[in-house]
Amino acid sequence: MSSDLSGVPYTDLVAEMIRRLGDDPEREGMLKTPERVEKAMRFLTHGYETTAEAVVGDALFEEHHNNMVLVKDIEMYSLCEHHLLPFFGKVHVAYIPNGRIMGLSKTARLVEVYCRRFQVQERLTEQVAQALWDVVEPQGVGVIVEAHHLCMMMRGVEKQNSVTITSAMRGVFLDDPATREEFLHLAMGSHRPLSR
Ligand SMILES: Nc1nc2c(ncn2[C@@H]2O[C@H](COP(=O)(O)OP(=O)(O)OP(=O)(O)O)[C@@H](O)[C@H]2O)c(=O)[nH]1
Ligand SMILES: [Zn+2]
Secondary structure, three states, rough: OOOOOOOOOHHHHHHHHHHHHHOOOOOHHHOOOHHHHHHHHHHHHHHOOOOOHHHOOOOOEOOOOOOEEEEEEEEEEEOOOOOOOOOEEEEEEEEEEOOOOEEEEHHHHHHHHHHHHOOHHHHHHHHHHHHHHHOOOOOOOEEEEEEHHHHHOOOOOOOOOEEEEEEEHHHHHHOOHHHHHHHHHHHHHHOOOOOO
């Protein structure tokens, strides 16, 4: 972009967008809208302000558990980087420890770090898998994301029922078919299509 808008307040940018789209940001109902939009967008992208290491903190515990740990149906809201429209659904995260386990809630916190950014579903899936792989150093990791994309629903191709499923695996989930099978069975076995 040629002109430098870096010094322009966020609220002015939103007011200008409203104007360009044909409405009046000065009318009563919209007076506080630029402020609200800034607050909402900052919340929806707060993943840029944190890291996997920061959210996991000290919640790693020495434990010799050699079986799969799966946290499934973690709800997820993100924004697609192409249209800045929401995509949303659920995430299933599994790992097999290698001498240490992670606090369960941190699994969902890891998902939040990466879904609260502008994303494509494939990268979100890979980033959650890689973060768990790096932070916990387990024997293996498996991540599945199932999502509806509003950019395919309320505009564009206008398909209301399609679900996009992506997966990312590391370690034994890649090397051992039986582990991968167990993960897919536990995560998707009684698969109910995402309800809206
Ligand atoms: N692979 C992938 N594509 C995505 C994701 N979110 C949105 N998209 C797609 O990004 C593509 C952008 O395509 P373009 O042709 O540049 O944009 P567009 O003209 O708005 O495309 P339509 O949505 O087909 O109208 C579309 O096919 C979207 O469906 C995602 O998470 N992963
Ligand atoms: Zn999109």
